[in-house]
Amino acid sequence: xxxxxxxxxxxxxxxxxxxxxxxxxxxxxxxxxxxxxxxxxxxxxxxxxxxxxxxxxxxxxxxxxxxxxxxxxxxxxxxxxxxxxxxxxxxxxxxxxxxxxxxxxxxxxxxxxxxxxxxxxxxxxxxxxxxxxxxxxxxxxxxxxxxxxxxxxxxxxxxxxxxxxxxxxxxxxxxxxxxxxxxxxxxxxx
Numbered sequence: 001x002x003x004x005x006x007x008x009x010x011x012x013x014x015x016x017x018x019x020x021x022x023x024x025x026x027x028x029x030x031x032x033x034x035x036x037x038x039x040x041x042x043x044x045x046x047x048x049x050x051x052x053x054x055x056x057x058x059x060x061x062x063x064x065x066x067x068x069x070x071x072x073x074x075x076x077x078x079x080x081x082x083x084x085x086x087x088x089x090x091x092x093x094x095x096x097x098x099x100x101x102x103x104x105x106x107x108x109x110x111x112x113x114x115x116x117x118x119x120x121x122x123x124x125x126x127x128x129x130x131x132x133x134x135x136x137x138x139x140x141x142x143x144x145x146x147x148x149x150x151x152x153x154x155x156x157x158x159x160x161x162x163x164x165x166x167x168x169x170x171x172x173x174x175x176x177x178x179x180x181x182x183x184x185x186x187x188x189x190x
Contacts, residue, residue: 030091032118037131040120044105046074046113047136049124051101060086062095063112069101072132072139074109079144081112091116103128 034040041047050066061084068076082104086092093115096102105120106113115121122128133139 030117032091032116034118034120037120037135040105041073041132041135043107044073044119045108046076046106047072047104047132048074048076048106048139048142049101049103049129050076050080050142052096052098055095055098058083061090061092062086064093064096066104068142070139071142072136074106076113076142077111077145078142082106082115083112084115091118093117093121103132 048068048071050068052064053067054065056063056065064082064084066080066082068078068080084090084093086094094117101124102121103124104113104115106115107119108114
């Protein structure tokens with residue numbers, strides 16, 4: 001009887017071990033391979049450098065507000081966004097550091113662009129920038145949009161008020177002040 005209990009206990013532990021090892025790969029993080037820089041460039045619709053201004057949690061992933069400084073592919077605006085999915089097998093970028101410049105390898109033709117850790121997005125160090133510029137050239141500077149232009153808006157179509165109409169309130173105040181002074185002087189003499 002004791003031997004049967006030991007065998008049952010051993011089988012139970014073996015089954016639990018199979019359950020633990022069978023579920024481990026399913027909960028593992030991203031399994032993609034980044035590949036060579038040429039492959040990353042070919043997969044990306046937009047490649048640009050930018051500094052992270054704000055990182056906002058978005059479901060399992062993050063949304064990054066970015067000030068783009070140089071574009072190598074695509075036409076990102078100066079103030080743009082990149083989203084990165086998170087979760088079980090999404091291979092997200094995680095919580096990137098605010099104030100740090102990155103080279104983004106993103107998909108999409110307009111903001112918000114999408115990027116993941118498989119695409120090649122990384123910190124914009126001189127080595128990475130040199131390799132990207134060796135493949136794609138120096139890129140173009142991403143300039144801020146021009147300031148809005150001033151527009152003249154007519155308030156009325158009538159001519160401006162004449163001098164007499166403009167000066168009348170000031171003259172009335174001066175006259176009231178003088179009359180008040182006369183009254184105060186007369187009261188002071190009594």
